[in-house]
Amino acid sequence: MFQSICLMMRESIHTNWHKTQEVYRDSESKQVYYFSMEFLLGRMVETNLLNMGLLSLYSETLESLGFDPEEVFHEEHDAGLGNGGLGRLAACFLDSLASLQLPGHGMGIRYKYGLFQQKVVNGYQVELPDYWLKDEYMWETKRSDKTIEVRFGGTVETSNENGSLKFHHHDYERVLAIPYDVPIVGYQNETVNTLRLWSAESTSNHFHFHSSRGHDYYHYLDYKRSVEKISEFLYPDDSYYEGKILRLKQQYFLVSAGLQSILQRFKKQFKELKCLPNHIVVQINDTHPSLIVPELMRLLIDEEGLDWDEAWDITQRTVAYTNHTTLSEALEKWPEDMIQSLFPRLYLIIKEINERFCQMLWFDYPELRDKIPEMAILSYNQIHMAHLAMVGSFSINGVAKLHTDILKNRVMKPFYTVFPKRFNNKTNGITHRRWLLNCNPELATVLSDTIGPNWIKEPHRLASLLPFADDAGLQESIAKVKHENKKRLAHYIKKHYDITIDDKSIVDVHIKRLHGYKRQLLNLFHIIHLYQLCLEQPTIEMTPRTFIFGAKAAPGYLFAKHVIKLINTVAEKVNHHPHVRDKVKVIFLENYQVSLAERIIPAADVSEQISTASKEASGTGNMKLMMNGALTIGTLDGANVEISELVGPNNIFTFGLTSEEVFAYQQRGDYRARDYYNNDRRLKSVMDLLVNQHFTNDDVEFKDIFYSLLSNNDEYFVLKDFDSYVHAHKLIEQSYHNQHEWLQKSIINIAHSGTFSSDRTIQEYAKDIWEIEPKKQS
Numbered sequence: 106m107f108q109s110i111c112l113m114m115r116e117s118i119h120t121n122w123h124k125t126q127e128v129y130r131d132s133e134s135k136q137v138y139y140f141s142m143e144f145l146l147g148r149m150v151e152t153n154l155l156n157m158g159l160l161s162l163y164s165e166t167l168e169s170l171g172f173d174p175e176e177v178f179h180e181e182h183d184a185g186l187g188n189g190g191l192g193r194l195a196a197c198f199l200d201s202l203a204s205l206q207l208p209g210h211g212m213g214i215r216y217k218y219g220l221f222q223q224k225v226v227n228g229y230q231v232e233l234p235d236y237w238l239k240d241e242y243m244w245e246t247k248r249s250d251k252t253i254e255v256r257f258g259g260t261v262e263t264s265n266e267n268g269s270l271k272f273h274h275h276d277y278e279r280v281l282a283i284p285y286d287v288p289i290v291g292y293q294n295e296t297v298n299t300l301r302l303w304s305a306e307s308t309s310n311h312f313h314f315h316s317s318r319g320h321d322y323y324h325y326l327d328y329k330r331s332v333e334k335i336s337e338f339l340y341p342d343d344s345y346y347e348g349k350i351l352r353l354k355q356q357y358f359l360v361s362a363g364l365q366s367i368l369q370r371f372k373k374q375f376k377e378l379k380c381l382p383n384h385i386v387v388q389i390n391d392t393h394p395s396l397i398v399p400e401l402m403r404l405l406i407d408e409e410g411l412d413w414d415e416a417w418d419i420t421q422r423t424v425a426y427t428n429h430t431t432l433s434e435a436l437e438k439w440p441e442d443m444i445q446s447l448f449p450r451l452y453l454i455i456k457e458i459n460e461r462f463c464q465m466l467w468f469d470y471p472e473l474r475d476k477i478p479e480m481a482i483l484s485y486n487q488i489h490m491a492h493l494a495m496v497g498s499f500s501i502n503g504v505a506k507l508h509t510d511i512l513k514n515r516v517m518k519p520f521y522t523v524f525p526k527r528f529n530n531k532t533n534g535i536t537h538r539r540w541l542l543n544c545n546p547e548l549a550t551v552l553s554d555t556i557g558p559n560w561i562k563e564p565h566r567l568a569s570l571l572p573f574a575d576d577a578g579l580q581e582s583i584a585k586v587k588h589e590n591k592k593r594l595a596h597y598i599k600k601h602y603d604i605t606i607d608d609k610s611i612v613d614v615h616i617k618r619l620h621g622y623k624r625q626l627l628n629l630f631h632i633i634h635l636y637q638l639c640l641e642q643p644t645i646e647m648t649p650r651t652f653i654f655g656a657k658a659a660p661g662y663l664f665a666k667h668v669i670k671l672i673n674t675v676a677e678k679v680n681h682h683p684h685v686r687d688k689v690k691v692i693f694l695e696n697y698q699v700s701l702a703e704r705i706i707p708a709a710d711v712s713e714q715i716s717t718a719s720k721e722a723s724g725t726g727n728m729k730l731m732m733n734g735a736l737t738i739g740t741l742d743g744a745n746v747e748i749s750e751l752v753g754p755n756n757i758f759t760f761g762l763t764s765e766e767v768f769a770y771q772q773r774g775d776y777r778a779r780d781y782y783n784n785d786r787r788l789k790s791v792m793d794l795l796v797n798q799h800f801t802n803d804d805v806e807f808k809d810i811f812y813s814l815l816s817n818n819d820e821y822f823v824l825k826d827f828d829s830y831v832h833a834h835k836l837i838e839q840s841y842h843n844q845h846e847w848l849q850k851s852i853i854n855i856a857h858s859g860t861f862s863s864d865r866t867i868q869e870y871a872k873d874i875w876e877i878e879p880k881k882q883s
């Protein structure tokens with residue numbers, strides 16, 4: 106039934122798909138290509154039906170045929186071609202581009218295995234391969250006719266032809282890039298854009314098999330296997346850089362295949378390469394595709410015969426770069442010799458770009474001369490991808506106001522001095538179609554019943570809810586929807602985990618990748634503190650709470666895996682202790698992914714956004730939860746700052762160090778974690794449980810956590826912020842007690858969440874960076 110539905114949908118999608126491409130071509134529209142190593146799409150069947158305006162028709166028809174629509178739709182396997190926020194952002198952007206009728210497409214990799222499937226065994230994370238293509242992927246169309254050749258390795262020779270230097274690439278390895286196109290359906294507007302995912306295949310063309318040379322065949326098999334590895338799997342590291350050669354090959358594979366296909370189409374329609382920046386803009390999602398800069402230079406110079414200055418002018422006016430992090434462990438730096446041996450021609454181009462950039466600094470910015478080594482693209486035998494991206498593009502944007510300010514005033518400060526006009530902010534967003542309309546239709550109906558349906562096309566109109574924040578009728582309806590959603594989640598948890606949760610409890614969710622800076626540990630310390638309170642005072646009055654975690658840890662990130670084990674160990678104790686279990690429940694939901702997020706978020710009362718200030722560039726989970734009426738407990742970090750400004754201090758629970766205070770501690774170097782352990786009785790007794798065999802008698806991993814806080818001086822200020830976090834949680838409990846007050850805050854949050862629709866974000870990109878316009882489908 107699932108396949109039948111998809112086949113029916115495909116028919117009508119494909120008609121509009123062809124029409125849209127014709128409209129773009131005939132109107133000579135400028136088109137944007139969003140290059141990203143990750144697209145975390147999740148399931149598409151419901152959102153495609155929703156956007157086609159057919160969701161209720163299909164659901165009702167399925168029911169009348171005796172099928173459960175949810176069961177049928179959930180046959181679709183999540184497309185998990187991304188790690189977390191960065192990949193999900195790319196998917197939300199595609200939805201907004203199509204829904205706003207903008208000519209914008211995605212370029213990505215068709216990994217055979219997406220992000221690993223997580224299982225929890227005895228409290229430990231176990232990773233299983235995510236073979237999402239096991240059943241046919243219903244949305245893709247293979248386009249063998251658009252195959253591109255990508256070249257790796259080899260040597261470069263130069264020759265002098267009529268006085269100009271020419272570069273010849275020899276002995277390279279040839280890899281075929283086969284595009285698989287996925288249609289991106291706009292919201293009830295007949296626009297269908299394209300996500301093009303590239304798959305690596307071998308070619309047997311240049312292999313000559315001789316019966317006398319049997320080893321040729323084995324050579325061929327070796328080559329074939331090494332080529333197919335390129336699009337085999339997604340690297341599972343989030344906000345972390347690992348200098349793996351295969352990852353670098355993946356990046357170039359995407360960049361070269363994507364760019365060549367764009368140039369081929371461009372040359373068919375337009376003659377003058379000089380006009381490229383008038384018709385094409387390439388946005389790169391973080392530095393991962395930043396080889397786009399030297400690759401475009403190579404294509405323009407070696408293949409198209411332009412000279413350096415012309416090629417550089419075109420490149421710089423075509424590429425735009427989005428920065429996603431200031432964490433030093435996430436900034437990509439590739440060893441010079443790796444780049445040189447994999448891409449010998451690009452290496453020469455990068456050296457030349459670097460040479461010219463450093464000379465320009467030397468002559469035009471004498472005050473920055475001592476900064477040249479730290480600003481260079483190539484220094485200490487490393488290639489700094491962020492520097493390459495900034496030098497080679499016309500726009501550099503951060504993803505929330507605070508993050509952009511940190512880029513301008515701290516992390517990228519000297520670049521801001523040189524290129525002040527390039528820096529701009531584009532605060533992230535989420536598609537309200539998936540994250541409200543589709544995942545919480547009952548809430549959407551209540552909102553439309555109150556303010557009419559215009560907010561769906563123009564989400565900023567959710568602000569019309571503000572006058573109703575105090576309305577008893579609306580409050581009651583919203584409370585009812587939340588309660589139904591909690592019951593649904595409770596039912597799911599009962600069924601899959603055999604744990605009973607109180608559907609009247611405060612549902613407090615912490616769902617995101619597991620990372621030190623996201624401080625799941627701080628949340629857990631507060632939970633252990635509540636557990637100890639219950640043990641000390643068995644009759645203590647407490648509003649029952651359910652703490653839900655969902656998080657994958659990078660397989661090599663041991664600290665993060667220890668935290669998962671600790672969450673599960675604490676959960677086991679808390680959920681069974683007779684003095685605690687009716688007041689506190691802790692659930693770790695395994696395999697956090699888009700479809701699981703869609704289940705959890707509508708049921709949430711409290712949204713945990715508690716990163717160490719300055720470390721979370723924006724966050725988007727915060728926006729999804731706010732849009733579904735959850736109240737945020739959060740630090741003044743990333744987009745939390747903007748949420749707080751919009752809703753006002755009474756409608757958010759902020760706590761902890763500010764980013765300025767964090768920077769000041771780091772500068773002075775006078776933070777002493779041990780003092781907080783020694784001086785806060787609660788904190789000491791919480792932490793001592795990690796090492797006194799309270800939880801298990803073999804708890805090496807908890808000792809690791811304990812010592813990372815004390816011996817390594819608590820890099821993420823967990824101990825420093827503990828007191829203020831506990832206090833914020835007390836305020837949450839008080840406020841929840843007064844349901845009228847709580848629901849008022851909840852409505853105010855929903856009312857302001859329209860600002861965080863990715864439609865708003867994409868309109869800003871379209872106007873300020875891309876200079877593209879909507880195209881109506883006649």
Ligand SMILES: *Cc1c(COP(=O)(O)O)cnc(C)c1O
Nearest residue numbers: 189190617698699702724725726
């Ligand atoms: C939104 C989302 C994220 C990002 O969450 P943050 O809280 O912003 O880190 C990660 N993973 C999935 C599956 C998501 O849907």
